Amino acid sequence: MERNLVLIALFAALIAALGLVPTITLMSGVPISAQSLGVMLCGTVLGARKGALAVLLFLLLVALGLPLLAGGRGGLGVFVSPTAGFLVGFPVAAFVTGAIVEKLRAVPLMWAAMIGAFLGGVIALYIPGIIGMAITLGKSLAEASALALPFIPGDLVKVGIAGLVTSAIARARPGSLLSRSSARAKGPR
Amino acid sequence: MLALTSPVETPFHRLPAGVKLLFLAGFTLAVFQVERPVAMLLPVAFVAGAYLAAGRSFLWQGAAALRPLWPFVAVILAWHAVTREIAIGLTLSGRILATVALANLVTMTTRLDDLVAVVTALLSPLERLGVKPRVIGFAIALVIRFTPVLIGKGQALAEAWRARSPRRPRWNIVTPVTLAALDDAEHVAEALRARGGLPAGSTERKRHGT
Numbered sequence: 001m002e003r004n005l006v007l008i009a010l011f012a013a014l015i016a017a018l019g020l021v022p023t024i025t026l027m028s029g030v031p032i033s034a035q036s037l038g039v040m041l042c043g044t045v046l047g048a049r050k051g052a053l054a055v056l057l058f059l060l061l062v063a064l065g066l067p068l069l070a071g072g073r074g075g076l077g078v079f080v081s082p083t084a085g086f087l088v089g090f091p092v093a094a095f096v097t098g099a100i101v102e103k104l105r106a107v108p109l110m111w112a113a114m115i116g117a118f119l120g121g122v123i124a125l126y127i128p129g130i131i132g133m134a135i136t137l138g139k140s141l142a143e144a145s146a147l148a149l150p151f152i153p154g155d156l157v158k159v160g161i162a163g164l165v166t167s168a169i170a171r172a173r174p175g176s177l178l179s180r181s182s183a184r185a186k187g188p189r
Numbered sequence: 190m191l192a193l194t195s196p197v198e199t200p201f202h203r204l205p206a207g208v209k210l211l212f213l214a215g216f217t218l219a220v221f222q223v224e225r226p227v228a229m230l231l232p233v234a235f236v237a238g239a240y241l242a243a244g245r246s247f248l249w250q251g252a253a254a255l256r257p258l259w260p261f262v263a264v265i266l267a268w269h270a271v272t273r274e275i276a277i278g279l280t281l282s283g284r285i286l287a288t289v290a291l292a293n294l295v296t297m298t299t300r301l302d303d304l305v306a307v308v309t310a311l312l313s314p315l316e317r318l319g320v321k322p323r324v325i326g327f328a329i330a331l332v333i334r335f336t337p338v339l340i341g342k343g344q345a346l347a348e349a350w351r352a353r354s355p356r357r358p359r360w361n362i363v364t365p366v367t368l369a370a371l372d373d374a375e376h377v378a379e380a381l382r383a384r385g386g387l388p389a390g391s392t393e394r395k396r397h398g399t
Contacts, residue, residue, distance in 0.1 A: 009335065014366065014367060014370040016336045064308070071257065075295075138281045161360045165363050169364065176371045
């Protein structure tokens with residue numbers, strides 16, 4: 001109980017820290033933050049349920065007015081801004097990512113994490129994101145998708161990084177990878 | 190301090206947090222019904238007036254908080270200039286600016302403690318379903334405490350990297366920062382257990398002979 005709660009809280013803090021520390025600039029010149037990488041890692045490391053809870057906790061703090069989103073944004077305004085759909089998609093992304101890593105036990109962890117991060121952190125994230133942009137900007141879904149397109153390459157890079165980081169963590173702290181060790185985590189503490 | 194609350198004291202600071210949140214929800218719903226650009230002037234003027242009433246330095250803070258929105262407004266206006274539907278473009282821009290600006294105003298004039306109190310009050314009916322508001326309050330405190338810690342560790346790692354390499358640290362520090370989060374979590378959980386467990390909710394499931 002304590003361990004799960006603290007892990008959820010610290011991964012919420014990790015999403016915030018990754019949004020503020022390193023920014024990677026792509027060849028195309030589009031700056032990307034590692035924030036959605038943090039969302040992917042919540043899923044690949046904590047698993048579906050705890051990963052999604054960590055993201056929800058992070059969003060709760062953003063709503064309460066802490067400047068934790070990439071670029072130091074926060075507050076209630078971001079939930080009605082054009083990018084609000086992506087925030088709605090964040091917990092879904094972590095859940096889908098985690099669920100896939102949990103299900104694909106036969107697949108080597110790095111590949112399972114990459115597949116999960118792609119289906120969760122890109123596909124499941126962009127669907128509500130694009131719907132949100134379509135609503136707030138009054139565009140059709142196709143037009144909104146075109147606006148989101150420049151950010152896809154950066155997120156594909158993050159999918160690869162999520163796979164590499166997850167397998168590195170599995171090697172360094174095998175017991176901490178809750179997405180792949182549910183039996184152990186539920187056992188005696 | 191890690192918060193977006195404005196240090197400029199305004200009359201809005203004295204309104205109860207719940208009232209402000211309710212008004213914001215109603216305002217946002219109403220603004221999404223407005224279709225004509227002339228009618229949209231009303232909510233925009235209302236929000237602008239609210240910022241003005243709070244004083245000039247508060248107005249500037251509010252304007253700075255809206256900076257991330259300008260690219261979207263520019264895209265909308267350019268788009269609808271091309272499609273010759275500038276009225277729609279103006280309505281959409283006004284809607285985005287008015288709703289986000291008022292939400293920012295609530296954030297800037299409400300103390301974090303008051304918002305946390307609203308959240309725990311809203312969650313209290315869920316207590317029967319196993320959601321423990323005070324545990325969530327504790328989790329909020331943990332995130333607020335550890336976000337600066339992890340950011341600090343990330344910056345230290347990036348500095349260590351720069352001292353050794355001419356290239357900028359990129360994703361290389363993500364793994365060590367994540368490991369730091371995992372290790373800190375284990376230490377904090379251990380310390381919590383040593384002190385008798387979580388602050389609330391642990392009353393009904395008192396330790397059974399551990």
